[in-house]
Amino acid sequence: MIQVWKNPVASVLPWVSALLVLLTLGGVAQAADDSALAIFERRILPILQAKNPSSCSECHLSGVDLADYVRHTQDETFAALRDGGLIDLKEPDRSKLLAFIARKPERPSLVTDKIRQQELEAFRAWIVAAVRDPQLLAAKESSSKIGPQLPGEVIRHARKDRVLASFVDNVWAEAGRCAACHSPDRNQQQVKKHGEHISWIKLGDPAATLAYLREAELIDLVKPEKSLLLLKPLNQVKHGGGQKMAFGDRTYKQFRQFIDDLAATELGKYTAAGQLPAVSTEVSSVSEIWFKLEGVPAKYDKLVLQVDLYRWDERSKDWSKDRWATADRPVFGGGQLWQNHLSITAPRDSERAAAVRRSPALPAGKYLAKIYIDEQQKFEHRYPAVLGSDDLVGQVEVTSRWPAGYGQMTVAKFPAN
Ligand code: HEC
Ligand code: HEC
Known part of the structure:
Protein backbone atom coordinates (compact mmCIF):
# COMPACT_ATOMS: atom_id res chain seq x y z
CA MET A 1 0.00 0.00 0.00
CA ILE A 2 2.69 2.49 0.99
CA GLN A 3 4.44 1.92 -2.31
CA VAL A 4 1.27 2.66 -4.17
CA TRP A 5 0.95 5.98 -2.31
CA LYS A 6 4.50 6.96 -3.13
CA ASN A 7 4.40 5.97 -6.72
CA PRO A 8 0.94 5.91 -8.25
CA VAL A 9 2.41 5.26 -11.68
CA ALA A 10 3.50 1.89 -10.40
CA SER A 11 -0.10 0.94 -9.97
CA VAL A 12 -0.65 -1.54 -12.70
CA LEU A 13 -4.04 -2.60 -11.43
CA PRO A 14 -6.80 -0.26 -12.49
CA TRP A 15 -8.81 -0.69 -9.23
CA VAL A 16 -5.95 0.66 -7.20
CA SER A 17 -5.93 3.94 -9.08
CA ALA A 18 -9.69 4.12 -8.88
CA LEU A 19 -9.42 3.73 -5.12
CA LEU A 20 -6.78 6.41 -5.03
CA VAL A 21 -8.94 8.88 -6.90
CA LEU A 22 -11.77 8.22 -4.46
CA LEU A 23 -9.49 8.70 -1.48
CA THR A 24 -8.17 11.99 -2.87
CA LEU A 25 -11.64 13.30 -3.60
CA GLY A 26 -12.75 12.24 -0.14
CA GLY A 27 -9.87 14.16 1.40
CA VAL A 28 -10.75 17.32 -0.46
CA ALA A 29 -14.41 17.02 0.49
CA GLN A 30 -13.43 16.48 4.14
CA ALA A 31 -11.37 19.68 4.13
CA ALA A 32 -14.25 21.68 2.67
CA ASP A 33 -16.63 20.24 5.28
CA ASP A 34 -14.52 21.63 8.08
CA SER A 35 -15.64 25.18 7.38
CA ALA A 36 -17.88 26.60 10.08
CA LEU A 37 -20.73 27.00 7.63
CA ALA A 38 -20.58 23.40 6.48
CA ILE A 39 -20.56 22.12 10.06
CA PHE A 40 -23.44 24.41 10.89
CA GLU A 41 -25.51 23.20 8.00
CA ARG A 42 -24.71 19.56 8.43
CA ARG A 43 -24.78 19.19 12.18
CA ILE A 44 -26.42 22.17 13.89
CA LEU A 45 -29.34 23.15 11.65
CA PRO A 46 -30.92 19.66 11.80
CA ILE A 47 -31.40 20.19 15.54
CA LEU A 48 -34.17 22.66 14.63
CA GLN A 49 -36.13 19.94 12.90
CA ALA A 50 -35.26 17.07 15.21
CA LYS A 51 -38.26 14.91 16.05
CA ASN A 52 -36.70 13.30 19.09
CA PRO A 53 -36.21 15.33 22.24
CA SER A 54 -32.72 16.68 22.94
CA SER A 55 -30.59 15.46 25.84
CA CYS A 56 -31.99 18.32 27.96
CA SER A 57 -35.19 16.31 28.36
CA GLU A 58 -33.40 13.93 30.67
CA CYS A 59 -33.67 16.59 33.40
CA HIS A 60 -36.22 19.07 32.05
CA LEU A 61 -39.72 17.71 31.44
CA SER A 62 -40.49 20.73 29.26
CA GLY A 63 -39.59 24.39 28.83
CA VAL A 64 -36.05 24.03 27.48
CA ASP A 65 -34.68 22.42 24.37
CA LEU A 66 -31.43 22.57 22.49
CA ALA A 67 -33.32 24.01 19.52
CA ASP A 68 -33.89 27.16 21.61
CA TYR A 69 -30.19 27.87 21.01
CA VAL A 70 -30.23 27.58 17.23
CA ARG A 71 -31.41 30.19 14.71
CA HIS A 72 -32.06 29.67 11.04
CA THR A 73 -28.76 31.15 9.86
CA GLN A 74 -25.26 30.72 11.08
CA ASP A 75 -24.67 34.45 11.48
CA GLU A 76 -27.74 34.93 13.64
CA THR A 77 -26.98 31.88 15.74
CA PHE A 78 -23.40 32.92 16.31
CA ALA A 79 -24.24 36.53 17.16
CA ALA A 80 -27.01 35.54 19.56
CA LEU A 81 -24.92 32.92 21.37
CA ARG A 82 -21.95 35.31 21.57
CA ASP A 83 -24.08 38.18 22.87
CA GLY A 84 -25.75 35.82 25.34
CA GLY A 85 -22.32 34.99 26.79
CA LEU A 86 -22.62 31.35 25.75
CA ILE A 87 -19.55 31.28 23.49
CA ASP A 88 -16.03 31.85 24.78
CA LEU A 89 -14.23 33.53 21.88
CA LYS A 90 -10.75 32.95 23.33
CA GLU A 91 -11.19 29.45 24.68
CA PRO A 92 -14.00 27.92 22.64
CA ASP A 93 -13.77 24.61 24.52
CA ARG A 94 -14.79 26.45 27.66
CA SER A 95 -17.95 27.93 26.16
CA LYS A 96 -20.90 28.00 28.53
CA LEU A 97 -23.14 26.33 25.98
CA LEU A 98 -20.89 23.27 25.94
CA ALA A 99 -21.04 23.05 29.74
CA PHE A 100 -24.84 23.21 29.48
CA ILE A 101 -24.95 20.32 27.06
CA ALA A 102 -22.35 18.27 28.91
CA ARG A 103 -24.41 18.27 32.09
CA LYS A 104 -25.68 14.79 32.85
CA PRO A 105 -27.55 13.04 35.64
CA GLU A 106 -25.90 10.59 38.00
CA ARG A 107 -27.47 7.67 36.20
CA PRO A 108 -27.85 8.79 32.58
CA SER A 109 -29.77 6.62 30.18
CA LEU A 110 -27.58 5.04 27.51
CA VAL A 111 -29.70 6.35 24.67
CA THR A 112 -29.74 9.92 25.92
CA ASP A 113 -26.05 9.80 26.69
CA LYS A 114 -25.31 8.94 23.09
CA ILE A 115 -27.48 11.82 21.88
CA ARG A 116 -25.70 14.09 24.35
CA GLN A 117 -22.28 13.09 22.94
CA GLN A 118 -23.44 13.82 19.40
CA GLU A 119 -24.84 17.21 20.39
CA LEU A 120 -21.70 18.07 22.27
CA GLU A 121 -19.36 17.07 19.44
CA ALA A 122 -21.43 18.94 16.88
CA PHE A 123 -21.46 22.18 18.88
CA ARG A 124 -17.82 21.87 19.87
CA ALA A 125 -16.73 21.38 16.26
CA TRP A 126 -18.85 24.28 15.09
CA ILE A 127 -17.85 26.70 17.86
CA VAL A 128 -14.13 25.91 17.39
CA ALA A 129 -14.44 26.60 13.66
CA ALA A 130 -16.71 29.60 14.13
CA VAL A 131 -14.40 31.58 16.42
CA ARG A 132 -11.71 31.36 13.70
CA ASP A 133 -14.00 32.65 10.98
CA PRO A 134 -13.39 36.41 10.52
CA GLN A 135 -16.72 36.92 8.82
CA LEU A 136 -18.61 35.42 11.77
CA LEU A 137 -16.54 37.35 14.27
CA ALA A 138 -17.72 40.49 12.52
CA ALA A 139 -21.39 39.45 12.76
CA LYS A 140 -23.42 42.37 14.04
CA GLU A 141 -25.16 42.45 17.39
CA SER A 142 -28.11 40.10 17.65
CA SER A 143 -31.54 41.60 17.98
CA SER A 144 -33.11 38.98 20.25
CA LYS A 145 -32.26 36.96 23.32
CA ILE A 146 -31.30 33.35 22.68
CA GLY A 147 -32.35 30.42 24.86
CA PRO A 148 -35.72 29.41 26.30
CA GLN A 149 -38.31 32.17 26.26
CA LEU A 150 -40.28 30.97 29.28
CA PRO A 151 -39.94 32.63 32.70
CA GLY A 152 -37.36 31.07 35.05
CA GLU A 153 -40.07 29.95 37.49
CA LEU A 276 -48.20 27.48 38.53
CA PRO A 277 -50.03 25.70 41.37
CA ALA A 278 -49.37 27.06 44.86
CA VAL A 279 -47.11 24.86 46.97
CA SER A 280 -48.88 23.64 50.11
CA THR A 281 -47.66 25.38 53.28
CA GLU A 282 -47.77 22.02 55.04
CA VAL A 283 -45.97 18.70 54.64
CA SER A 284 -47.67 15.45 55.61
CA SER A 285 -46.96 11.76 55.74
CA VAL A 286 -49.20 8.79 56.43
CA SER A 287 -48.34 6.98 59.69
CA GLU A 288 -49.26 3.56 61.06
CA ILE A 289 -51.08 5.23 63.96
CA TRP A 290 -54.82 4.49 63.95
CA PHE A 291 -57.47 6.70 65.50
CA LYS A 292 -61.07 5.75 66.11
CA LEU A 293 -64.19 7.68 67.09
CA GLU A 294 -67.01 5.72 68.68
CA GLY A 295 -70.62 6.74 69.06
CA VAL A 296 -70.75 8.68 65.79
CA PRO A 297 -74.45 9.40 65.07
CA ALA A 298 -75.70 7.02 62.38
CA LYS A 299 -77.23 9.95 60.47
CA TYR A 300 -73.72 10.81 59.28
CA ASP A 301 -73.41 7.50 57.45
CA LYS A 302 -71.13 7.74 54.39
CA LEU A 303 -70.36 11.44 54.89
CA VAL A 304 -66.68 12.34 55.00
CA LEU A 305 -65.52 13.07 58.55
CA GLN A 306 -62.23 14.88 59.06
CA VAL A 307 -60.25 15.02 62.31
CA ASP A 308 -57.46 17.53 62.97
CA LEU A 309 -55.25 17.09 66.07
CA TYR A 310 -53.75 20.07 67.95
CA ARG A 311 -51.09 19.40 70.59
CA TRP A 312 -51.26 20.79 74.12
CA ASP A 313 -48.38 23.16 74.87
CA GLU A 314 -47.46 23.30 78.58
CA ARG A 315 -45.50 26.52 78.25
CA SER A 316 -48.16 28.63 76.62
CA LYS A 317 -50.96 26.64 78.30
CA ASP A 318 -52.73 26.46 75.01
CA TRP A 319 -53.32 24.22 71.99
CA SER A 320 -50.81 24.44 69.15
CA LYS A 321 -51.54 26.92 66.38
CA ASP A 322 -50.80 24.37 63.64
CA ARG A 323 -52.29 20.91 63.45
CA TRP A 324 -50.01 17.92 64.18
CA ALA A 325 -52.09 15.29 62.42
CA THR A 326 -55.13 14.89 60.23
CA ALA A 327 -57.29 12.17 58.71
CA ASP A 328 -60.49 11.99 56.71
CA ARG A 329 -62.76 9.18 55.62
CA PRO A 330 -66.48 8.43 55.33
CA VAL A 331 -68.36 7.51 58.52
CA PHE A 332 -69.51 3.90 58.96
CA GLY A 333 -73.04 4.66 60.18
CA GLY A 334 -74.05 1.03 60.77
CA GLY A 335 -71.24 0.62 63.34
CA GLN A 336 -71.58 4.24 64.58
CA LEU A 337 -67.88 4.62 64.08
CA TRP A 338 -65.12 6.23 62.13
CA GLN A 339 -61.49 5.09 62.03
CA ASN A 340 -58.43 5.76 59.93
CA HIS A 341 -54.63 6.06 59.82
CA LEU A 342 -53.38 9.49 60.88
CA SER A 343 -51.37 11.59 58.48
CA ILE A 344 -48.77 13.47 60.52
CA THR A 345 -48.46 17.11 59.48
CA ALA A 346 -46.08 20.05 60.01
CA PRO A 347 -45.63 23.51 58.51
CA ARG A 348 -43.34 23.17 55.49
CA ASP A 349 -40.75 25.60 56.87
CA SER A 350 -40.68 24.13 60.41
CA GLU A 351 -37.96 22.01 62.01
CA ARG A 352 -40.48 19.23 62.43
CA ALA A 353 -41.05 18.91 58.67
CA ALA A 354 -37.98 16.76 58.01
CA ALA A 355 -38.88 14.35 60.83
CA VAL A 356 -42.43 14.04 59.53
CA ARG A 357 -41.11 13.04 56.11
CA ARG A 358 -38.57 10.61 57.56
CA SER A 359 -40.63 8.76 60.17
CA PRO A 360 -44.09 10.10 60.86
CA ALA A 361 -44.99 9.75 64.56
CA LEU A 362 -46.89 11.66 67.23
CA PRO A 363 -45.33 12.46 70.64
CA ALA A 364 -47.28 11.05 73.59
CA GLY A 365 -49.55 13.50 75.35
CA LYS A 366 -52.76 15.49 75.24
CA TYR A 367 -54.33 16.68 72.01
CA LEU A 368 -57.50 18.43 70.95
CA ALA A 369 -59.36 16.62 68.17
CA LYS A 370 -61.46 18.98 66.04
CA ILE A 371 -64.09 17.12 64.09
CA TYR A 372 -65.54 18.28 60.77
CA ILE A 373 -68.25 16.56 58.75
CA ASP A 374 -69.05 17.23 55.11
CA GLU A 375 -72.80 17.57 55.73
CA GLN A 376 -73.16 19.90 52.76
CA GLN A 377 -71.50 17.29 50.58
CA LYS A 378 -69.07 19.85 49.23
CA PHE A 379 -66.70 17.10 48.14
CA GLU A 380 -69.32 15.60 45.86
CA HIS A 381 -70.21 18.84 44.17
CA ARG A 382 -67.02 20.72 43.59
CA TYR A 383 -63.38 20.02 43.28
CA PRO A 384 -61.26 20.93 45.09
CA ALA A 385 -63.25 21.63 48.26
CA VAL A 386 -62.01 22.03 51.84
CA LEU A 387 -63.83 21.68 55.15
CA GLY A 388 -63.76 24.77 57.37
CA SER A 389 -65.33 26.30 60.49
CA ASP A 390 -68.82 25.92 58.92
CA ASP A 391 -68.37 22.19 58.97
CA LEU A 392 -67.06 21.87 62.54
CA VAL A 393 -69.35 19.57 64.52
CA GLY A 394 -67.44 19.30 67.77
CA GLN A 395 -64.16 18.72 69.57
CA VAL A 396 -62.81 16.32 72.13
CA GLU A 397 -59.62 16.03 74.22
CA VAL A 398 -57.58 12.87 73.75
CA THR A 399 -54.56 11.69 75.75
CA SER A 400 -52.56 8.81 74.27
CA ARG A 401 -49.10 7.38 73.65
CA TRP A 402 -50.23 7.13 70.01
CA PRO A 403 -48.82 3.65 69.40
CA ALA A 404 -48.56 2.39 65.82
CA GLY A 405 -50.61 -0.54 64.54
CA TYR A 406 -54.22 -1.39 63.84
CA GLY A 407 -54.35 -3.54 67.00
CA GLN A 408 -53.34 -0.61 69.23
CA MET A 409 -55.77 1.99 68.06
CA THR A 410 -56.34 5.18 70.07
CA VAL A 411 -60.07 5.44 70.74
CA ALA A 412 -62.16 8.49 71.66
CA LYS A 413 -65.86 9.16 72.08
CA PHE A 414 -67.63 11.33 69.56
CA PRO A 415 -68.53 14.46 71.62
CA ALA A 416 -72.14 14.91 72.69
CA ASN A 417 -72.99 18.51 71.84
C1 HEC B 1 -28.38 16.62 34.65
C2 HEC B 1 -29.57 17.34 34.57
C3 HEC B 1 -29.69 18.49 33.57
C4 HEC B 1 -29.55 18.42 32.20
C5 HEC B 1 -29.23 17.21 31.34
C6 HEC B 1 -29.84 19.74 31.73
N1 HEC B 1 -30.13 20.57 32.78
FE1 HEC B 1 -30.67 22.52 32.62
N2 HEC B 1 -30.73 22.65 34.65
C7 HEC B 1 -30.50 21.62 35.53
C8 HEC B 1 -30.58 22.12 36.89
C9 HEC B 1 -30.39 21.30 38.15
C10 HEC B 1 -30.86 23.50 36.77
C11 HEC B 1 -31.05 24.53 37.88
C12 HEC B 1 -29.93 24.92 38.70
C13 HEC B 1 -28.66 25.17 38.00
O1 HEC B 1 -28.60 25.98 37.06
O2 HEC B 1 -27.67 24.58 38.44
C14 HEC B 1 -30.96 23.78 35.37
C15 HEC B 1 -31.24 25.04 34.86
C16 HEC B 1 -31.38 25.32 33.52
C17 HEC B 1 -31.80 26.59 33.00
C18 HEC B 1 -32.15 27.80 33.84
C19 HEC B 1 -30.95 28.66 33.78
C20 HEC B 1 -30.57 29.27 35.06
O3 HEC B 1 -29.66 30.09 34.97
O4 HEC B 1 -31.14 28.94 36.11
C21 HEC B 1 -31.81 26.50 31.65
C22 HEC B 1 -32.18 27.57 30.66
C23 HEC B 1 -31.39 25.15 31.33
N3 HEC B 1 -31.15 24.46 32.49
C24 HEC B 1 -31.27 24.68 30.06
C25 HEC B 1 -30.82 23.40 29.74
C26 HEC B 1 -30.59 22.95 28.39
C27 HEC B 1 -30.79 23.77 27.14
C28 HEC B 1 -30.18 21.65 28.48
C29 HEC B 1 -29.78 20.72 27.35
C30 HEC B 1 -28.76 21.16 26.51
C31 HEC B 1 -30.16 21.31 29.90
N4 HEC B 1 -30.54 22.41 30.63
C32 HEC B 1 -29.80 20.09 30.40
C33 HEC B 1 -30.27 20.31 35.20
C34 HEC B 1 -30.04 19.85 33.92
C1 HEC C 1 -56.84 -4.39 50.63
C2 HEC C 1 -55.95 -4.43 49.50
C3 HEC C 1 -55.81 -3.16 48.66
C4 HEC C 1 -55.55 -1.88 49.08
C5 HEC C 1 -55.36 -1.37 50.50
C6 HEC C 1 -55.42 -1.08 47.89
N1 HEC C 1 -55.59 -1.87 46.78
FE1 HEC C 1 -55.39 -1.30 44.83
N2 HEC C 1 -55.70 -3.19 44.20
C7 HEC C 1 -55.94 -4.27 45.01
C8 HEC C 1 -56.09 -5.46 44.20
C9 HEC C 1 -56.39 -6.85 44.73
C10 HEC C 1 -55.90 -5.07 42.86
C11 HEC C 1 -55.92 -5.97 41.62
C12 HEC C 1 -57.28 -6.13 41.07
C13 HEC C 1 -57.76 -4.88 40.43
O1 HEC C 1 -57.18 -4.45 39.41
O2 HEC C 1 -58.69 -4.28 40.97
C14 HEC C 1 -55.67 -3.63 42.90
C15 HEC C 1 -55.42 -2.86 41.77
C16 HEC C 1 -55.10 -1.52 41.80
C17 HEC C 1 -54.73 -0.75 40.64
C18 HEC C 1 -54.58 -1.28 39.24
C19 HEC C 1 -53.19 -1.86 39.09
C20 HEC C 1 -52.88 -2.39 37.72
O3 HEC C 1 -51.69 -2.54 37.41
O4 HEC C 1 -53.82 -2.68 36.96
C21 HEC C 1 -54.50 0.53 41.07
C22 HEC C 1 -54.06 1.71 40.24
C23 HEC C 1 -54.72 0.54 42.49
N3 HEC C 1 -55.09 -0.70 42.92
C24 HEC C 1 -54.60 1.67 43.28
C25 HEC C 1 -54.69 1.66 44.66
C26 HEC C 1 -54.44 2.83 45.49
C27 HEC C 1 -54.05 4.19 44.97
C28 HEC C 1 -54.56 2.44 46.78
C29 HEC C 1 -54.38 3.26 48.03
C30 HEC C 1 -55.05 4.53 48.12
C31 HEC C 1 -54.95 1.03 46.76
N4 HEC C 1 -55.01 0.61 45.46
C32 HEC C 1 -55.17 0.27 47.90
C33 HEC C 1 -56.02 -4.24 46.39
C34 HEC C 1 -55.81 -3.13 47.20
Missing part, protein backbone atom coordinates in the same frame (compact mmCIF):
# COMPACT_ATOMS: atom_id res chain seq x y z
CA VAL A 154 -41.75 27.88 34.79
CA ILE A 155 -38.45 26.32 33.72
CA ARG A 156 -37.62 25.44 37.31
CA HIS A 157 -41.09 24.00 37.90
CA ALA A 158 -40.67 21.61 34.95
CA ARG A 159 -37.35 20.21 36.15
CA LYS A 160 -37.56 16.48 36.78
CA ASP A 161 -36.06 16.80 40.27
CA ARG A 162 -38.83 19.27 41.17
CA VAL A 163 -41.50 17.01 39.70
CA LEU A 164 -40.13 14.10 41.73
CA ALA A 165 -40.13 16.19 44.93
CA SER A 166 -43.78 17.00 44.29
CA PHE A 167 -44.52 13.29 43.70
CA VAL A 168 -42.88 12.48 47.05
CA ASP A 169 -44.92 15.14 48.89
CA ASN A 170 -48.23 14.38 47.26
CA VAL A 171 -48.33 10.70 46.32
CA TRP A 172 -45.47 8.84 47.98
CA ALA A 173 -46.38 10.40 51.36
CA GLU A 174 -49.88 8.88 51.05
CA ALA A 175 -48.91 5.56 49.48
CA GLY A 176 -48.74 4.01 52.96
CA ARG A 177 -52.52 3.67 52.59
CA CYS A 178 -52.03 1.35 49.65
CA ALA A 179 -48.90 -0.49 50.85
CA ALA A 180 -50.57 -3.52 52.44
CA CYS A 181 -51.65 -4.72 49.00
CA HIS A 182 -49.34 -2.87 46.58
CA SER A 183 -45.88 -2.85 48.19
CA PRO A 184 -43.68 -5.88 47.35
CA ASP A 185 -42.54 -6.33 50.97
CA ARG A 186 -46.10 -6.83 52.17
CA ASN A 187 -48.25 -8.23 49.40
CA GLN A 188 -47.10 -11.84 48.77
CA GLN A 189 -50.66 -13.14 49.04
CA GLN A 190 -51.97 -10.53 46.61
CA VAL A 191 -49.16 -11.25 44.13
CA LYS A 192 -50.01 -14.98 44.15
CA LYS A 193 -53.58 -14.16 43.33
CA HIS A 194 -53.24 -11.23 40.96
CA GLY A 195 -49.69 -11.37 39.56
CA GLU A 196 -46.59 -9.20 39.89
CA HIS A 197 -48.24 -6.19 38.25
CA ILE A 198 -50.06 -5.48 41.49
CA SER A 199 -46.78 -4.21 43.00
CA TRP A 200 -46.84 -0.70 41.58
CA ILE A 201 -45.04 0.60 44.67
CA LYS A 202 -41.27 0.17 44.17
CA LEU A 203 -39.77 -0.31 47.62
CA GLY A 204 -37.89 2.77 48.87
CA ASP A 205 -37.72 4.22 45.36
CA PRO A 206 -40.20 7.00 44.54
CA ALA A 207 -38.51 7.75 41.17
CA ALA A 208 -38.94 4.13 40.03
CA THR A 209 -42.53 4.15 41.33
CA LEU A 210 -43.38 7.26 39.30
CA ALA A 211 -41.68 5.82 36.22
CA TYR A 212 -43.67 2.60 36.62
CA LEU A 213 -47.02 4.37 37.15
CA ARG A 214 -46.44 6.15 33.86
CA GLU A 215 -45.20 3.15 31.94
CA ALA A 216 -48.11 0.98 33.09
CA GLU A 217 -50.49 3.83 32.16
CA LEU A 218 -51.96 4.09 35.64
CA ILE A 219 -51.58 7.86 35.21
CA ASP A 220 -53.48 9.43 32.31
CA LEU A 221 -51.96 12.74 31.20
CA VAL A 222 -54.65 13.49 28.63
CA LYS A 223 -57.54 12.97 31.04
CA PRO A 224 -55.94 13.22 34.49
CA GLU A 225 -59.22 12.66 36.36
CA LYS A 226 -59.61 9.33 34.55
CA SER A 227 -56.27 7.97 35.81
CA LEU A 228 -56.61 4.45 37.23
CA LEU A 229 -54.50 5.64 40.16
CA LEU A 230 -57.63 7.63 41.11
CA LEU A 231 -60.50 5.55 39.75
CA LYS A 232 -59.35 2.24 41.27
CA PRO A 233 -59.17 3.40 44.91
CA LEU A 234 -62.41 5.36 44.40
CA ASN A 235 -63.84 2.03 43.24
CA GLN A 236 -65.31 3.82 40.20
CA VAL A 237 -63.41 1.19 38.24
CA LYS A 238 -63.89 -2.06 40.13
CA HIS A 239 -61.01 -2.35 42.61
CA GLY A 240 -59.77 -5.55 44.26
CA GLY A 241 -59.15 -3.51 47.43
CA GLY A 242 -62.61 -1.90 47.48
CA GLN A 243 -63.06 1.82 48.12
CA LYS A 244 -59.84 3.23 49.57
CA MET A 245 -60.49 6.94 49.15
CA ALA A 246 -63.48 9.26 48.85
CA PHE A 247 -63.81 11.74 46.01
CA GLY A 248 -62.31 15.03 47.23
CA ASP A 249 -60.66 13.69 50.41
CA ARG A 250 -57.04 14.55 51.14
CA THR A 251 -55.52 11.50 49.44
CA TYR A 252 -57.65 12.14 46.35
CA LYS A 253 -56.76 15.84 46.35
CA GLN A 254 -53.05 15.18 46.65
CA PHE A 255 -52.99 12.48 43.97
CA ARG A 256 -55.15 14.54 41.64
CA GLN A 257 -53.16 17.75 42.14
CA PHE A 258 -49.98 15.90 41.30
CA ILE A 259 -51.41 14.31 38.15
CA ASP A 260 -53.04 17.56 36.95
CA ASP A 261 -49.77 19.40 37.46
CA LEU A 262 -47.70 16.69 35.78
CA ALA A 263 -49.99 16.81 32.75
CA ALA A 264 -49.84 20.62 32.47
CA THR A 265 -46.07 20.55 32.86
CA GLU A 266 -45.37 17.80 30.41
CA LEU A 267 -47.75 19.19 27.80
CA GLY A 268 -46.09 22.61 28.16
CA LYS A 269 -49.28 24.40 29.25
CA TYR A 270 -47.61 26.77 31.70
CA THR A 271 -46.33 30.01 30.18
CA ALA A 272 -46.38 32.38 33.17
CA ALA A 273 -45.38 32.06 36.82
CA GLY A 274 -48.92 32.96 37.92
CA GLN A 275 -50.31 29.77 36.39
